[in-house]
Amino acid sequence: MTSADRLSTTLSALADPTRRAILARLTMGEASVNELLAPFSISQPAISKHLKVLERAGLITRGREAQWRPCKLEGSALKDVADWLEPYRRFWEERLDRLDEHLRQLQAAKGSKHDQRK
Amino acid sequence: MTSADRLSTTLSALADPTRRAILARLTMGEASVNELLAPFSISQPAISKHLKVLERAGLITRGREAQWRPCKLEGSALKDVADWLEPYRRFWEERLDRLDEHLRQLQAAKGSKHDQRK
């Protein structure tokens, strides 16, 4: 799989609120399928499918403990996303800079008036 | 649209290599549809669809200049992704791995890890 395809797989795995909720739960530690199922009103096979997608994307790994298949968060795939995102940082920080500049101009305009309250 | 849905829309827009390539091109400045089309061997309507997806996700904005519709990168949607990603950083950074492992061992030592909740 090419690097672009891997990133696509990861991002599309993340583009689902249920799967992101699963990842959020896993930040608190490993969990079984049933534990991950509990907060949702969907069927168990649906969760198993989500876990398969997350595993395929490298976002989780799975162990074996008797009849349990504990899930564990795997950070490295998220790092790929962060690394892709990084070069774009200036495009949202720049925006904030401009907003900040704008706010300072507003502030200056306000300060030049006698009555600062509406 | 809820916050989760907006993030899902953004992530699924990013989960396509063609759309990410379009964003990469736009880091070098605004571009027309034809300019964005050039590097790809897909049809013009296909690019228009991709641009619609990117616009809906808030990743680009579009102007009007005669018969051209220049596209411009919009960083704020990417910031949403970065903000979502940030709490997961400790899961890929090496420095905290030992602490994390330690915490997970403590958690495991508490036992009854796999109690069923239903």
Next chain:
DNA sequence: GCTGTACATATCCGACTGGTTATATTTCCA
């Protein structure tokens, strides 16, 4: 006006997605 250019929209198609229910598999335990 007329023509060419830039782009959007409509429609269709095959592949994929996220959900379901039903069933199979693996493992523990009484």
Next chain:
DNA sequence: TGGAAATATAACCAGTCGGATATGTACAGC
């Protein structure tokens, strides 16, 4: 040994996706 629990797999369905081709719309310049 046999049942219950945890999980996986199979089959199905409706909706979405990314592509195509064909056509429509808006504007520039002659």
